[in-house]
Amino acid sequence: MVKVVIVDDKLKTQENVKEVIIPVLKKYEDEIDIQCYCGYNSQLAQEIQKQDDKKIYILDINLESQITGLNIALKIRDYDWNSEIIFLTNHDHYLDKVYRNVFKICKFIEKFDNMNYRLTNCIEMIMKKKFDIKKFHFKNNRIEINIYLKDILYIYRDKEDRKIFIETDNNTYILNKNLKDMFELLDDDRFKQVHRSCIANINRVKNYDWDNGNFTLDNGKTVDLLSSGFKEELTC
Amino acid sequence: MLDFIIKLVTIIFTEFIHILCYQKLTGKSYKVNIKNIVVLTIFSFLTLINNKYTPVMLKTMCSFVIMCFIMKFWFNLSWKENIKKCLIISAFSIAIEISLLKFIGMVFTDFEMLNLEVIPKVSYTIILGCLLYFLFSLKSFVPMINKIIKFNLEYLLLFVAILLNALLIYYNQNYAIYSIGINIIIAIIVSLLFFITLRTVYKYRIEKLKISDLNDKVNQYEKISDDYRELKHNLNYDLLAIRSVSNKRGQKIVDQVIQKYNRNYGWISKLENVPTGLQGIIYIKLRELQKDTLCVEVNNKVEDNVLNNISAKNYYQLCEIMGNVIDNAIQGALTSVDQVIYISIEEKTEESKELLIKVINTFSCSVDLDEIGKKNYSTKKLKSGIGLNYLNRFKNIKIKKEIFNNLFIISISVPEEK
Known part of the structure; x- marks a missing residue:
C-alpha cells in the first residue's frame, strides 16, 4: 500500500492533486490511501510520527498559518527520512538547493508552471524507485552513519591499508572491517562478490568485462576488480 | 504481618x-x-x-x-x-x-x-x-x-x-551526650559556607578582571580600525592625486595599488554593528561566505532571550563549539558539488528544556569512520585536523555527529536552566 498525504489550504488544489496522482499510483499499487489536510494539526502530527514504508507527502509551502510547508517538512524529517516530499510552490528556486539537499525534497513544483504534467512525472519517478529505503548502518562511539544501499557502488578491501573502502556516488567511507563482516552488515541480495577483495552493487553495474577483469558502473566509472572465478555465481 | x-x-x-x-x-x-x-x-x-x-x-x-x-x-x-x-x-x-x-x-x-x-x-x-x-x-x-x-x-x-x-x-x-555531635555538625557547616563564600568572591573578582581586560581590548581594536579607515580614506585620495599626473603606465600601477588597498572589510571595522554572542558568530561566518559559492540557510526558531536561559559557562562553550562546527561545515561543503549549509536553532521541551542546534552540510570526500574525531585526523587538504577532535572536550553539552548519505550532521544540545 502507498500512502499519500496532501497538505494544502485550498480544497480545490487538494482535489486537483488527487485527480492527477490517482491514475499514476494505480499503475504501480492496488492499495492507495490519500489523506488531505489544510494545515498542521494534531492529526497530521500523529500521521507524521507513523513510520509507514511507502509514503509520499505533497506539501504547499504557503499555508494560511504560522506553520508553513517548510516547517512541516522539517517536522517530517525529525522522524522520517524515508518518505518522499514534493513541494508545491509559488516561489522561485531559491530554497530549492538547500532543502533538496538537506531535507531530501524530491521536487519543487511551481503551481502555475505545468503543475499537472510535472506532478505526474514526479510521482512516476517515485513509484519506479520502489521506495528502496534499505540502509547500511554503522555506529561507533564517535559517529553514526546511514547510507542508502542504492547509493553504494562497490566495496573493496585495500591490501596496504587493510581496511574496507565503501564507494558511493559522492564519498568514500573507510572502515576497519573485512568483506565477510560487510556481507553480514549489508544483508542484501544486490551485493555480490566479484573479486577476492571486492563486492559490487549489481544494480549499479552496467557492464562486466570478464576478459579485461573490470566492470563499468552506471555513472561511467570503470573498476578493475573483477575476477572470472566469480562469474558463475554472478550469472546464476 | x-x-x-x-x-x-x-x-x-x-x-x-x-x-x-x-x-x-x-x-x-x-x-x-x-x-x-x-x-x-x-x-x-x-x-x-x-x-x-x-x-x-x-x-x-x-x-x-x-x-x-x-x-x-x-x-x-x-x-x-x-x-x-x-x-x-x-x-x-x-x-x-x-x-x-x-x-x-x-x-x-x-x-x-x-x-x-x-x-x-x-x-x-x-x-x-x-x-x-x-x-x-x-x-x-x-x-x-x-x-x-x-x-x-x-x-x-x-x-x-x-x-x-x-x-x-x-x-x-549514647544519646545523653548529644551536644558534642551537634557542635561538630555546626562547625562543619559553618566552615563549608565560609569556604564556598571565599571561592565565590575570588572567582567573581577574576571574572570581573577578565571582562574589564576584554573590554579594553575591544576599545583598542575599535580605535585602531577607526585610524585605519581614516588612513585608507586619505591614502585613496593621495593615490588618485598621483594618478591624475601620471602617464598611462603609471595610472595602471596606481589602479592596481588602489584595488589592493580597497578590499571590503568595512562590515567588520565597526564592531558595534556585529550582533553579540552566538548570533555574532553566525553573522560573521555568513558574511565571510558571501564571496563564496556556498548556499546557506539559517532557520532560527527561538527568541533572542532564550539564550539567557543557558548558564554563562554553557553559553561560552556553545559559542566556541559553533565557531568550530561552522568552520568545519564550510570546509566540508566546499568539497561538494552542491555546497550547501543549513543551520537550525530550536527549543525542545519534551523531557527537559534544551536548545537544539543542527548544522548540516553536504560533503564529498574520503572519510575514515574509525579515525574521524581523533586528534591529527583530517579530511582537509591542509590537514589541520583539530576541529572535530576539539569538540570532544565539552562535557556539559551533548554533541552528536552523524552522516546521512552525503550529509554531515552535527546536533548540539544545550540544557536550559530554569
Whole structure:
C-alpha cells in the first residue's frame, strides 16, 4: 500500500492533486490511501510520527498559518527520512538547493508552471524507485552513519591499508572491517562478490568485462576488480 | 504481618520522598509506571530487610546503596551524577535526623522504648520525610546546593556524610551526650559556607578582571580600525592625486595599488554593528561566505532571550563549539558539488528544556569512520585536523555527529536552566 498525504489550504488544489496522482499510483499499487489536510494539526502530527514504508507527502509551502510547508517538512524529517516530499510552490528556486539537499525534497513544483504534467512525472519517478529505503548502518562511539544501499557502488578491501573502502556516488567511507563482516552488515541480495577483495552493487553495474577483469558502473566509472572465478555465481 | 506491612509502606513513603527530593535537585522528570513502582517496592523490601538484619555500622551505607539503585532506575542519570545527588540527599537526611533526635531526646527520656514501638517510629519517619521534602522545596536551597556541586566538592560531601553517619550511630547509642555531635555538625557547616563564600568572591573578582581586560581590548581594536579607515580614506585620495599626473603606465600601477588597498572589510571595522554572542558568530561566518559559492540557510526558531536561559559557562562553550562546527561545515561543503549549509536553532521541551542546534552540510570526500574525531585526523587538504577532535572536550553539552548519505550532521544540545 502507498500512502499519500496532501497538505494544502485550498480544497480545490487538494482535489486537483488527487485527480492527477490517482491514475499514476494505480499503475504501480492496488492499495492507495490519500489523506488531505489544510494545515498542521494534531492529526497530521500523529500521521507524521507513523513510520509507514511507502509514503509520499505533497506539501504547499504557503499555508494560511504560522506553520508553513517548510516547517512541516522539517517536522517530517525529525522522524522520517524515508518518505518522499514534493513541494508545491509559488516561489522561485531559491530554497530549492538547500532543502533538496538537506531535507531530501524530491521536487519543487511551481503551481502555475505545468503543475499537472510535472506532478505526474514526479510521482512516476517515485513509484519506479520502489521506495528502496534499505540502509547500511554503522555506529561507533564517535559517529553514526546511514547510507542508502542504492547509493553504494562497490566495496573493496585495500591490501596496504587493510581496511574496507565503501564507494558511493559522492564519498568514500573507510572502515576497519573485512568483506565477510560487510556481507553480514549489508544483508542484501544486490551485493555480490566479484573479486577476492571486492563486492559490487549489481544494480549499479552496467557492464562486466570478464576478459579485461573490470566492470563499468552506471555513472561511467570503470573498476578493475573483477575476477572470472566469480562469474558463475554472478550469472546464476 | 500488620507490622511488616506498616513498615514496608513507611519505607516506600520515605523512598518516594527521596525521589521527590532527587527530582527537585536534578530538575529531571520521572515516570510513574508499573516498572518503576515494582522497582520501588522491591528495593523498599530490601531496605526493610537491611534495617532488621544488617549490623548497625553498615546499615546506613546499605540504605544509601539501595537508594542509589532506586534513583538509577527512576531517573537514569550516570552513576557519578547519581551518587553525587544521593550523597546530598543522604547528608541532609542524616543532618535533619540528628536534629530531630535531639528534639525528641529533650521530650522523651525513654528513647529506646520509642524506637521499639511501631506507631511512634512510623510517625517519626513520616515527620522526618516531610521535613526533608520541605527543605528541598525551599526556593533558594537547590540553587545553593548546585553551586556546591559546581565546585566539585563531592569528596567533601562524602566525608561529611560518613562523619554524620558515624555521629548518628554514636548518638543513637549514647544519646545523653548529644551536644558534642551537634557542635561538630555546626562547625562543619559553618566552615563549608565560609569556604564556598571565599571561592565565590575570588572567582567573581577574576571574572570581573577578565571582562574589564576584554573590554579594553575591544576599545583598542575599535580605535585602531577607526585610524585605519581614516588612513585608507586619505591614502585613496593621495593615490588618485598621483594618478591624475601620471602617464598611462603609471595610472595602471596606481589602479592596481588602489584595488589592493580597497578590499571590503568595512562590515567588520565597526564592531558595534556585529550582533553579540552566538548570533555574532553566525553573522560573521555568513558574511565571510558571501564571496563564496556556498548556499546557506539559517532557520532560527527561538527568541533572542532564550539564550539567557543557558548558564554563562554553557553559553561560552556553545559559542566556541559553533565557531568550530561552522568552520568545519564550510570546509566540508566546499568539497561538494552542491555546497550547501543549513543551520537550525530550536527549543525542545519534551523531557527537559534544551536548545537544539543542527548544522548540516553536504560533503564529498574520503572519510575514515574509525579515525574521524581523533586528534591529527583530517579530511582537509591542509590537514589541520583539530576541529572535530576539539569538540570532544565539552562535557556539559551533548554533541552528536552523524552522516546521512552525503550529509554531515552535527546536533548540539544545550540544557536550559530554569
